[in-house]
Amino acid sequence: MAIDTIFKLAQEYNIECGLKRSKAYFYAVKPEDIVRLEKEFITCEHAGIDVNYIEAAPLPFKTYGSICYNNQGQFNPRQYLLTLAKSIPDSNGSAIYENSVALEIKEVKKNGNSDKNYEVITDKGVIRAKKVIVATHFPFPYKGLFFAKMKVCRSYVLGIRIADELPEELFYSSTDPYYYIRTHQDSKGKLVIVGGEDHVTAEERNTLECYQSIKKFAENHFNVQSIDYSWSTQDNYTFDELPYIGKVSKDNPNLYVATGFNGSGMIYGTLSGVIIADLIEGNNDYSYYQDFYDPSRLNILDTGKDLFSRNLHVAEMYVGDRLSSMNKVNSLDKIAAGSGSIAHINGKDLAVYRDDDNKIYALSPVCRHLGCRLRYNEAERSWDCPCHGSRYGVDGNILHGPALKTLEKYKI
Ligand SMILES: Cc1cc2nc3c(=O)[nH]c(=O)nc-3n(C[C@H](O)[C@H](O)[C@H](O)COP(=O)(O)OP(=O)(O)OC[C@H]3O[C@@H](n4cnc5c(N)ncnc54)[C@H](O)[C@@H]3O)c2cc1C
């Protein structure tokens, strides 16, 4: 339904975004993985998903069988969204405000009306609304307790040119962690996007090594001519692997949320638009989906163990990282140019970065969201919070929420 909606909108608004139907292949990299693929294939068939099983994925290297998911889609989401966004400002009062950070959502009651209205306090002004949708990736309000119900995973991507023939389809390996491969056309021709090495932000990983592993994977499987791009990013994962779409809670019937897309945000983002519009208009066309993705659901039997261990881990990071002397230096001399570390200086722990010109930036190492201890991300040169994915630049400015305040700066 979500893919069909994207095709319908692209046609209606005449959007040129390279949208096309494609196939997605989940392929086995070793004979032992075939059993897992076969089980998944049978489950897909039972669920009515359009799949077939083939002996090998159409890749320029050996695979041991593959599930082929038909009728998937591929597009340039930025081009798609830019055109859609142009259609939003209209004479009925619809508008897009950019570069405005929402800091708080206040409930206000008017004229004794028990139905709540809201004021969204931003750094540029106040927006009043009867209904508010929080679609800020990780929700920044504490309502709904999403910080206790999701984990954040990072993924690493290279954009490479190869000498091999590669069909314009989507590919996922059976390895753990898995790798994904897809293509994109740019002004220089075909760019192959190879990604993977996904990990929960809480895991202490050398982020440079994640890129190196993908490079090794690419070089082992393709004739790589050049590596033109590299980047990493993150998504929110729920414990039952379904997103949270709908009313934040029964107490806040006019406050909606769309989050926890589990790496499938093109689909779930589109579905969120359909479901939340249905809820706001009081229709019941998609009531099945409304119940299914209800943000206040909590199936302890299915998710309790993961949920408990994840929150225990967050608690460990909150307390343990403060006490640990590991990964902490006690002299600025131990921080090389172009790198950062937690440093214990003058009786205080600081997040210290030394730039390529030897200028020192000293910040509080405490995340402004809920106070977890930050870790230095070597590949991106940023301070990342392992708990709920907030990220800060080496100057302390926010790169990614849910944090809303910049880091405290210190002179040393
Ligand atoms: C490597 C990688 C590959 C992926 N590949 C796919 C794929 O092939 N197919 C697929 O379907 N999905 C894919 N996903 C998942 C998808 O990209 C995400 O799920 C999706 O982009 C999340 O959308 P979002 O609207 O929730 O968040 P975002 O796209 O992050 O949008 C949130 C917006 O809110 C703004 N914001 C945040 N806080 C505030 C605030 N306080 N005030 C005002 N504005 C705020 C942000 O600036 C941002 O513009 C992938 C994800 C990753 C990491």
Ligand code: FES
């Ligand atoms: S993101 Fe929640 S404590 Fe840092």
